[in-house]
Amino acid sequence: MTPQRGEVLQGTLDLIVLKTLDAMGPLHGYGIAQRIQQVSEDLLKLNQGTLYPALLRLEQRGWISSKWGVSDNNRKAKYYSLTRSGRKQLTSEAANWERMAAVIARLLAAEGV
Amino acid sequence: MKRLRVFASRLLGLFRKRRLDENLDAELRAHLQLLTDENIRRGMSPAEARHAAQREFGGVEQTKEACRDQRGVLLIDSLIQDLRFALRILSKSPAFTTVAILTLALGIGATTAVFSVVDRILFRSLPYSHDERLVAFGLTAPIEKEEFMLGASYIDFRKSPGPFEEVTSMMPGDAKCDITEESPVRLWCAHVEYTFLSTLAVQPVLGRNFTPEEDRPNGPRVAVISFALWKSRFGGDPGVLRKTISLDGKATRVVGVLPANFEMPTLTPTDMLVPEALDEEQQRRSAPGAVLRTFGRMKPGASVAEAIVGLQPFLEQSLQGAPAEFRKEIHLSVSTIRDRQVRDARLASWILLGSVFAVLLVACTNVASLQLARATGRQRELAVRAALGASRGRLVRQALVESTLLSLLGGAAGCWVAHLLLRLFVSIAPQGIPRLQQASVDLRVVGFTLAISMVSAMVFGLASALSNPSPGSLIGKEVRTTMRTVLRQTLVAAQIAVSLVLLACAGLLLRSLWNLQRAPTGMDTEKVVTATISLADYRYTGLPQQIAFFSQLQARLKALPGVTALAISDTLPPAGQMRSTILAAVEAEGHAPMAQGTGGSVAWRAVTPGYFSSLAIPILRGRSFDEQDSLPSENPIILSETLARELFGNEDPVGRRLRLFRQPAPWRIIVGVARDVRNNGMVASSDPEFYLPWKNDPVESLSTGQVILRTRMDPSVVAAWMRSESSALDPTLPIKSETMTERVGKLAERPRFNAMLLTLFACMGVALVAIGIYGVVAFLVAQQTREIGVRMALGASPRSVLRMVLWNVTRWAIAGAALGLLGAWFCTRLLQSLLFEVRVHDPMLLVFALVLLLGVTVLAAWIPARRAMRVDPMIALRYE
Numbered sequence: 004m005t006p007q008r009g010e011v012l013q014g015t016l017d018l019i020v021l022k023t024l025d026a027m028g029p030l031h032g033y034g035i036a037q038r039i040q041q042v043s044e045d046l047l048k049l050n051q052g053t054l055y056p057a058l059l060r061l062e063q064r065g066w067i068s069s070k071w072g073v074s075d076n077n078r079k080a081k082y083y084s085l086t087r088s089g090r091k092q093l094t095s096e097a098a099n100w101e102r103m104a105a106v107i108a109r110l111l112a113a114e115g116v
Numbered sequence: 117m118k119r120l121r122v123f124a125s126r127l128l129g130l131f132r133k134r135r136l137d138e139n140l141d142a143e144l145r146a147h148l149q150l151l152t153d154e155n156i157r158r159g160m161s162p163a164e165a166r167h168a169a170q171r172e173f174g175g176v177e178q179t180k181e182a183c184r185d186q187r188g189v190l191l192i193d194s195l196i197q198d199l200r201f202a203l204r205i206l207s208k209s210p211a212f213t214t215v216a217i218l219t220l221a222l223g224i225g226a227t228t229a230v231f232s233v234v235d236r237i238l239f240r241s242l243p244y245s246h247d248e249r250l251v252a253f254g255l256t257a258p259i260e261k262e263e264f265m266l267g268a269s270y271i272d273f274r275k276s277p278g279p280f281e282e283v284t285s286m287m288p289g290d291a292k293c294d295i296t297e298e299s300p301v302r303l304w305c306a307h308v309e310y311t312f313l314s315t316l317a318v319q320p321v322l323g324r325n326f327t328p329e330e331d332r333p334n335g336p337r338v339a340v341i342s343f344a345l346w347k348s349r350f351g352g353d354p355g356v357l358r359k360t361i362s363l364d365g366k367a368t369r370v371v372g373v374l375p376a377n378f379e380m381p382t383l384t385p386t387d388m389l390v391p392e393a394l395d396e397e398q399q400r401r402s403a404p405g406a407v408l409r410t411f412g413r414m415k416p417g418a419s420v421a422e423a424i425v426g427l428q429p430f431l432e433q434s435l436q437g438a439p440a441e442f443r444k445e446i447h448l449s450v451s452t453i454r455d456r457q458v459r460d461a462r463l464a465s466w467i468l469l470g471s472v473f474a475v476l477l478v479a480c481t482n483v484a485s486l487q488l489a490r491a492t493g494r495q496r497e498l499a500v501r502a503a504l505g506a507s508r509g510r511l512v513r514q515a516l517v518e519s520t521l522l523s524l525l526g527g528a529a530g531c532w533v534a535h536l537l538l539r540l541f542v543s544i545a546p547q548g549i550p551r552l553q554q555a556s557v558d559l560r561v562v563g564f565t566l567a568i569s570m571v572s573a574m575v576f577g578l579a580s581a582l583s584n585p586s587p588g589s590l591i592g593k594e595v596r597t598t599m600r601t602v603l604r605q606t607l608v609a610a611q612i613a614v615s616l617v618l619l620a621c622a623g624l625l626l627r628s629l630w631n632l633q634r635a636p637t638g639m640d641t642e643k644v645v646t647a648t649i650s651l652a653d654y655r656y657t658g659l660p661q662q663i664a665f666f667s668q669l670q671a672r673l674k675a676l677p678g679v680t681a682l683a684i685s686d687t688l689p690p691a692g693q694m695r696s697t698i699l700a701a702v703e704a705e706g707h708a709p710m711a712q713g714t715g716g717s718v719a720w721r722a723v724t725p726g727y728f729s730s731l732a733i734p735i736l737r738g739r740s741f742d743e744q745d746s747l748p749s750e751n752p753i754i755l756s757e758t759l760a761r762e763l764f765g766n767e768d769p770v771g772r773r774l775r776l777f778r779q780p781a782p783w784r785i786i787v788g789v790a791r792d793v794r795n796n797g798m799v800a801s802s803d804p805e806f807y808l809p810w811k812n813d814p815v816e817s818l819s820t821g822q823v824i825l826r827t828r829m830d831p832s833v834v835a836a837w838m839r840s841e842s843s844a845l846d847p848t849l850p851i852k853s854e855t856m857t858e859r860v861g862k863l864a865e866r867p868r869f870n871a872m873l874l875t876l877f878a879c880m881g882v883a884l885v886a887i888g889i890y891g892v893v894a895f896l897v898a899q900q901t902r903e904i905g906v907r908m909a910l911g912a913s914p915r916s917v918l919r920m921v922l923w924n925v926t927r928w929a930i931a932g933a934a935l936g937l938l939g940a941w942f943c944t945r946l947l948q949s950l951l952f953e954v955r956v957h958d959p960m961l962l963v964f965a966l967v968l969l970l971g972v973t974v975l976a977a978w979i980p981a982r983r984a985m986r987v988d989p990m991i992a993l994r995y996e
Contacts, residue, residue: 031146031147031150032143032146032147033146033147033150033151036147037154050173050174051147051151051172051173051174052144052173052174052175052176052178052179052182053174053179053182055140055143055144055179055182055183056179056182056183056186059183059186060186063186074146074150076150076153078146078149078150078153079142079146080143080146080147080150081139081142081143081146
């Protein structure tokens, strides 16, 4: 049975993008999409187009910045990188997420008994 | 902060739309390209790879749309769309747009102009910090209506001023002073205590205030000069602080310069502040002491009632020293500086503001009913838009954007109208309207204009916004909702009601003005020229010089051709600036002096023998003054009719004697009784009066004289001659000459100003009503064409159709008029104190206003209604 591909949870896409940029350094939109799919081992169903409004939103908040550059295979592409406040945001978001995940795990464990 | 940043980037997004779109395109294209490249690398054919990439990516257009939404401010974006649409709609019906904008410009312009005048009087803060805590306090008496305190009790009061943070005082009256060095000039100096500026919280812009040491009798002579004087005489040189000027012949040091916006709490023009130098010892010795104007800054939170309580003991103290008959008529009073400044201008200001708001209301209802009428024609358009998916909110917003645009355009034009009107006001305004000269269309006023434009947009916009398009109108069926018809008729009624109130008020003021101008003054003012001459003390140092000047002038003027009578007096009727005393201080021989009360004030003047013949005041008994009377040994007196009656009843007073001013001597012989003359302005009731000869009396200074000349010639020519005769004697002398008729006319200036403005507004109201009714009836007729056609086809005569259309409007006009009558009944009562010999409820006037307004209504309705008569039934029925 193939594992069911999950929808990206509302609000988690931001965290995912931030973490990806943190881990990989400056990347273009395509690269980010590839990386997310690679890491999630295709468990996440990501419509690559939905990435762009999220990128715009993050940029408007000042968490990432963008610059035009040239890709490995000589294509012009827009590269995104994490800003200082983006890194701070990532730390706090990640902590939040872990706390939340822990709470949910505990809840589920209690239920299971 | 973050939200602000997002908003800023979104806002920027609005303006760099195209570049951002291209950018986004390029980025998405690159993404797809990279995906395709990858797919090809995996071994797909190029076409297959592109398709797979697109599948994986999802909708490109949706992504773009989502990005655009994220980028732009949706509301503003669609607002711009609405605005563009509104502009198109408005330019499509230029007639409606022009009428609406003109109507609004008139309403908003008039409101703005009046606001810019009354704002200074009623609302704008005074140039003192916390001016609401600044008060004038003290006593008021029948002959001294502004607050004052007497020297001795003030000195006690200021030691522990109770609820006041600080108190201060100044000498009352106009204090003339002269700079007596090279290029001498006459100035106004205010004698103030050293606490004056600190109480008002005013800091000199240069230098300092007086010190307590300088505010002592015989202290060093210092002055704080006004900003204007500093600029004009000293060229704005900061070195002025080291200067010593010769003030009335005494060396005086300039120690400070007042701020440019400084004004006296009394609003009197002032060039210089000099120390009051109140002599405490002397005030106590001569208790109750001098009259002082007293001002104070109340402690935060202190109330007027507390101040009154705090002052009570000092009232008692003042009354102990005061003449017994004063006691009953003296009251304590505390009024804010603003109240003191605007006293009688307040009511008129509110009335003008109220009436101009009424005009604005009529203008708004006008535009509203025009829009309603138009909305009926636009039903189909609205229905189409609704059918195509415009939400109800969007349609309402569209209507509001349209009306806002209209009223902003009207407001912009209104600013210009206001500017013109303000120039008109200033040019026709009388003296003494506080701060009128400063009124201008400034930022604050423009802000007000903007606000009322927006409010009026809401008022007339909502009316049409609330009309709900019905699907029926899609197929061209006419839907006439009764609700809208009723609304429109109500608007007509409201307009008429408001205009009727305006007309009634204007009529009352005009009527009162008419009475005022025809009120008898008790003298003959035709062919009389007057001149006010004020001798500077530094040139005419004593009485002999003053007398010499006036007798020379008299001799020269007598020689002029056509002079039939000539006189000099200290003051002139009918303006009320004469000297006065109280009846209790006039003691007739053989009559007991008054025991209680002051008896009210009694006016008096010093006049030369020609006075009564120059002004043609009849002598009822006895004789006029003659040259003999001017001798120092003679003490004659002439009484006015009323004074003679009050003192002697029906006895003949001629030959009797009386004493004045509580002095034991001299006894004065009554030589004549003159007819009463109006002497307190045109509105207030006149005081009884007596006349003394203008003579070599060592007590009185004769520095100011009124020359009165009766002539057979043209008065304006004689006025010019008088000026040249006077300047032949002394070219430096300022002389103000005018005909007596002009002088009397000036007394009615204020009522004339009020009446003119209100009449102007009433006319505007009526004109707007006419425009409004014309527009509404024209639309109604156009709309009812089919109905009229059917009626005519069924045999209705054109005349009956006309009657139907007219009756439709007149019905509501009558309802409005009834409401207006009711409103006028209440509103005219507010005018009471502005009226002169007019009853507040004048039925004739109301009837006249009613007939005028209904006449205008019927006329305005009749012109478009005639079109209904000419409807051809065949064409009307084929109309659909």
